[in-house]
Amino acid sequence: MGNEEQSVMQKIVSLCKRRGFLFQSSEIYGGMNGCWDYGPLGVELKRNVKEAWWSEMVTHHDDISIPQGAASAFEMTGLDCSILMHPQVWKCSGHYDLFHDMMIDCKDSKRRYRHDQVRGRWALLDDKRVFVTAICEPEEEQEVLLARAQKCFGLRAKDRSRIRWDGDVVSLETVDDFEFVFGPDAKEAGSLTEPREFNLMFKTHMGALFDENSIAYLRPETAQGIFVNFKNVVDSSRVRIPFGIAQVGKSFRNEITPRNFTFRVREFEQMEVEFFCHPDSSQEWYRYWRDRRMEWYKKLGLSESRLILREHDSAELSHYSTGTADIEYAFPFLPEGEYGELEGIAHRGDFDLRSHMEGKLNPATDPLEVEVDERGKPVHRGSGKDLSYRDPVTNEKYIPHVIEPSAGADRATLAFLCEAYTEDMAPDEKGQLQGRVVLKFHPRLAPIKAAIFPLVKKDGMPEAAQDIYRDLKKEFPVFYDNKGAVGRRYRRMDEAGTPFCLTIDGQTLEDGTVTLRDRDSMDQTRLSVEEAKQVIREAIRC
């Protein structure tokens, strides 16, 4: 593929590898699907993304002022939970049921079904006996099954009456031999595969014994660690509602199709807040967090034209959620007009805390009820612990409602990388315009804040530059380079996204001033080292 035909995304992937932002995991052994490693520059970039998030959410949060748009002042605190948790956590959260489906593939239609959702009925025609299946609403089941049976036997409509039924409509789970099963979208019988476990949670074993009782799961989200620690945090930290608990950490999902660089991966890092509030003010808090999170991405450089806030419509919402919005970004690997999710802000009501109290709630019920088996017992028992909150002022006791802004650290990092990638023209030594690749990171996110260059490798310039390097290094991540022409060094730093370069020349030795070169404009300014430090300080603050 020629350079001109390369897509923007391919160029970004190539730059990421060339400059050490991202590598394929286990590359020397052929790579690992859906796993990526952050290189020397990438780790700094991602750390800066997470640090910008954590500092805004937790360390720099002002507990006593009322932020713009907020209903009141509120507190924010942090948490770092273990990745392995009690299996019951995932049963009550709904992940166990949702992530553990037995799936069936149709070799004919290429469709996939949940084993327990496929229903059908044994149909007889002459000496033929076929289990005819369908996926449809219960009220139209009889009609659809008849139509499918007709198709299966290759009958005309007028001959439908020749079909006889053997038994009632039952689940496909009652059928052992798939050879005589007519799939819901198949053209002939026998196209369905045996049910296969589709495990979207990573399974492992605790302890040395590998048996059913030792199964543990790698967390598929960080949120549950916060919910199960809700009581611990309330009891130990004097926080009062409204307050939020933040957590950054790895989560694992056995994605069916890892795709699009680090966008859809099997091991990823989340940045989540669970914000606990009174049910009456929850809508107000939902809007607050939705809008505030959108601003965060803009503030760190994502362009407004590539970002959208997408409110889920009622069909997309779980009914217990009274609002969910996605912050989405127009990644270059997506078709024009399509966006990929960076963060979801969900109003989760009291679903999570109640599930951990009473047992897994059935999300299809309204009001929410504990999901029970045929004997009326909870399908998954809750902890039985009281996770409600007593307001110390009003003495009101209630289960808090939860607003959940849940962001992907890797997706955010990728968005910042894509946004930063720029090709422009810059003059070379002879004044000829040459193509230039530059990563225009917000200085706050840039892995290296400034590079220190002696203009040439002689006349005491390296020594003076090294002194300045050591001085700046105490405050910023800076980089020293004395190799080759200064223009080449500038371009290298452009590809690393370094916002400033300080060049030390003969005049530096006389009056202590340096040249500060700006990455984006390539403008050069003569100023003192102190002034240059101040410029960098102000740029990385936001």
Add this chain to the structure above:
RNA sequence: GCGGGUGUAGCUUAGUGGUAAAGCACCAGCCUUCCAAGCUGGCUAUGUGGGUUCGAUUCCCAUCACCCGCUCCA
């Protein structure tokens, strides 16, 4: 998971059933007073595993990874 495509150096590409080529990048040195200069030298590759063959990077099979489409996206 299905279908199609691709896999040669750090990157981008060339080429061949018989010693694998180049540009850029990178490293060392020289030179160099502000945007990829020049000179000298150097490092580095046929994704992995089989098969066919005297000999495979090339042909075949499998596998892995990536890309595109479908599916999935809880």
